[in-house]
Amino acid sequence: xxxxxxxxxxxVTEMGQEVTLRCKPISGHNSLFWYRQTMxxxxxxxxxxxxxxxxxxxxxxxxxxxxxxxxxxxxxxxxQPSEPRDSAVYFCASTEEVYYGYTFGSGTRLTVV
Amino acid sequence: LAKxxxxxxxxxxxxxxxxxxxxHNNIATNDYITWYQQFPSQGPRFIIQGYxxxxxxxxxxxFIPADRKSSTLSLPRVSLSDTAVYYCLxxxxxxGSARQLTFGSGTQLTVLx
Numbered sequence: 001x002x003x004x005x006x007x008x009x010x011x012v013t014e015m016g017q018e019v020t021l022r023c024k025p026i027s028g029h030n031s032l033f034w035y036r037q038t039m040x041x042x043x044x045x046x047x048x049x050x051x052x053x054x055x056x057x058x059x060x061x062x063x064x065x066x067x068x069x070x071x072x073x074x075x076x077x078x079x080q081p082s083e084p085r086d087s088a089v090y091f092c093a094s095t096e097e098v099y100y101g102y103t104f105g106s107g108t109r110l111t112v113v
Numbered sequence: 114l115a116k117x118x119x120x121x122x123x124x125x126x127x128x129x130x131x132x133x134x135x136x137h138n139n140i141a142t143n144d145y146i147t148w149y150q151q152f153p154s155q156g157p158r159f160i161i162q163g164y165x166x167x168x169x170x171x172x173x174x175x176f177i178p179a180d181r182k183s184s185t186l187s188l189p190r191v192s193l194s195d196t197a198v199y200y201c202l203x204x205x206x207x208x209g210s211a212r213q214l215t216f217g218s219g220t221q222l223t224v225l226x
Contacts, residue, residue: 043216091156104156
């Protein structure tokens, strides 16, 4: 079991550029979560998918953020256009059943300059 | 929405038992209590989850009193490698509401030699 795989591990981009973060959940897990972590705000849940369907995106900060899950093995979080305040570590997590604990990926450290 | 309160930091020595308490005075009937551990530059790792009374696994115990307004994570005989941030998470896992699944500020546990 390779765990939840996120790419890239680090991303540095210029303000205004589009950024795409990728996540491969654990096979068989039907729930997927995107979190953002900063020193100021801690861990924030952005969006939650169940069986590839977005259940609640009320945590997405604004329209510049979008997330998709085209199939059970892949999800993306896109920021367009990116801003310096988007700099954070973005985590993807998955679980086979919402009542079980989540397995987190190693995260993508995004820096927008 | 159940708000959680944890100590910001705790220190302990190797070999001691550590108890971290989380207050959640307005916990709802359907809420579960989950604890995660996070090392620097890594995603959170699930430790234990419970609804009431006591739950024990190979790494920790979780004590939940009858009123469920607090919970205590107990780590037996800690080692230096247990130095991490510990998060208490309270929420209705099946609610589908992103705001129900937000992490608190966590407790920085430092284990000293």
